Amino acid sequence: MRYVVLAAGFDGTLARDGRCDERCIDVLRELSATGRKLILVTGRELRRLLEVFPEARLFDYIVAENGAVLHRTATRQSEILGQAPPEILLQELRRRRISPLSVGSSIISTTAEHLDVVRASLRKLKLHMDYELVMNDDSLLILPPGIDKASGMNEALRELGVSRHNLVAIGNAENDLPMLAWAEHAVVVSNAAESVKQAADRVTDGAYCDGFLELARDLMATDLASSVPRRRVLLGTSEDDREITLSPCRDSVLITGPDEVARALICNRLLEQLMQQDYQCCVIGADRNVPVASPRGAFANMSSWGDAHEAPRLTDVLAALEPPTHSIEINLAALPVETRPVFVDALLLQLQALHDRTGRPHCILIHRAHHFLTGNQAAAAIRRLSEVTMIYSTAAANELPPRVLDDVKLTIATGTGTNDPPAESGESAQAQAVIAGGAVCRISLFRPSAGSTSVTSADEATVSGY
The missing domain is CATH 3.90.1070 (Hypothetical Protein Ta0175; Chain: A, domain 2)
Structure with missing residues (x-):
């Protein structure tokens, strides 16, 4: 399940003229029964909201006063998030x-x-x-300063331990705009003003309650599988100026070629863009010559587990993934080679359970994937992680299980051919950058020269599948 939280406005969305349709109340109960969390986000004061809508307690959280008050319905406790009016x-x-x-x-x-x-x-x-x-x-x-619907909703998400990338929001008014911009998928009911509709990923056919019911039924039936992705990661531009992009939590990528340095740099580029947008990433590898993470920038919020002397523990890995914006790198170098695929099989099953509960991690990257994904069990687990961006880096793509390759949407190949020797550090790798239809896609790869951390060259890579 990708969208584990639904945030909804009240007036103009659930309610018309201050009254909520009984059909909305019934569907809210159904949504809660699916395991999803519900957040009501309103400009009304909490007391006045509950006077006209006592069923608001169906929601897990109520964000009132346009983000200034957070109310926990289970404990009936409220927290004031903004300063009092002078x-x-x-x-x-x-x-x-x-x-x-x-x-x-x-x-x-x-x-x-x-x-x-x-x-x-x-x-x-x-x-x-x-x-x-x-x-x-x-x-x-x-x-007051720093208060809007997004700020209050984000506090509720923090307490739930849920990423904003697993949130769908629906509203209708101008004060809903910060909430809509923050959500992974933004929906506006058809009675909204045109300026608000322009900020939406989807405008419902129905108005008020009918629009909400339309979204809720699609969410329960398909988890919004047909929704158009809002956020994309730019990989490069074709010769005809067409952008080559990756849709997070949807597209899987194969990065192949003989040059491990170039593959690692492409992986870093993808990871950096994903983590800059707060997508949670899980990186798996062992005995790599090129470090995947830098202590600066987007990689600052990433921790490492395991090294050449001590194997990581699954319990520690899963605990590290509990914060929704924290990413991890898992080093299996201390494990015997023959046991590494067994560990990865067990890890993927645990990540699948975590994803079913929270919609995370959003991306799993496996270096030298042909060493770790050797059996049907791993392929089956990956199939069940269909809403996770899988990135496979390997010099031997033909050794990956066919069921894994079937799900790859984008292939990036480095070097002039699979039989070419790896380029020396600091050299520029050769590539025929061809995508579907014969267009050329150029991807900048920055490789430091030997003994240096400065950027010295930009390379190209072959991209296919789009």
Whole structure:
């Protein structure tokens, strides 16, 4: 299961004129029964929301006041995430006779007609740089610094231990935009304004509850298998300027060729782009001459398990993967060669169980894959990890199980041919960069010269499959 969390707005999405359709309530129960977590994200104050929608307790978390309040429904505990409204601002708004005026734990709300007066008040008090004004249908929200629907929702995700890349969000209003931008898949109901629809990956055919039901049924039936990926990793550009991209959590990659240095550099490039976007990666290898990770940049949030003297333990590996943005590198050098495939088989089964529960890891990279994936058990586990980006680096692709190769969507080949000797460090590898249709794709590979860590050359690689 890839999308393990659903976040939904209330007014204009679940509710019309403040009332939620009974059909939505029934489907929320069905969604919860699938094991998915539910987050209700609303601009309303918590007390007023529960007055009109007591069924909100079907959700695991309620993010109220447009992200300023986090409510845990299981314990009925609330946490204020934003600063309280300054009394001087409240006095100024009352002096200007702004009515209605609702004051929550952190936000202030009124009607949209008072926008100019509120702006003038903030400028007078020199607070206009600190507070943000957001429209929510006919309401005007005055938000404290750092508060929006995405910030509150992200706090709920942190407590759940779930990545934003396993989140689908649905909304309808301008104040939903930060939430929609943060989610892996953003859905907008058809009654939304055109400016909000432009930020969505999908606009439902139905409005209000009908639109939500449309998404919920697709989520339960297919886990949004037909959804168009929002985020992509750029690999290169063909001679006709067509971008060659990888869809995270969907496409699998084979990196092959005799030059292990070049293969490792391509892997680093892919890993760096994935980790910069907070995708969780798991790297498996042993006895490699080229380190996969650098202590700087995107690789700073990656830990290593195992070395040439001590084998990693599965319990430690799985514990390290619990934080949703933390990636790991597993070194099996201490294991006898004949037992390494057995360890990888067991690891893949555990990763499959983790993925079923959390939708992670998002990427599994295996160096010298033909040494580790030798039997049907590994191929079967990989098949069940269909929503994980698998990256196989190998000099002997023909030794991989056919069932593994069947799932490869993209092939990157380094060197002029499989029989060519590896290039010396610092040399430029030769390649015929050809993709489907005869176009040429150029991928920049940066290789340091011998004894140096500086970039000295850019190479090309063959890409096929797209």
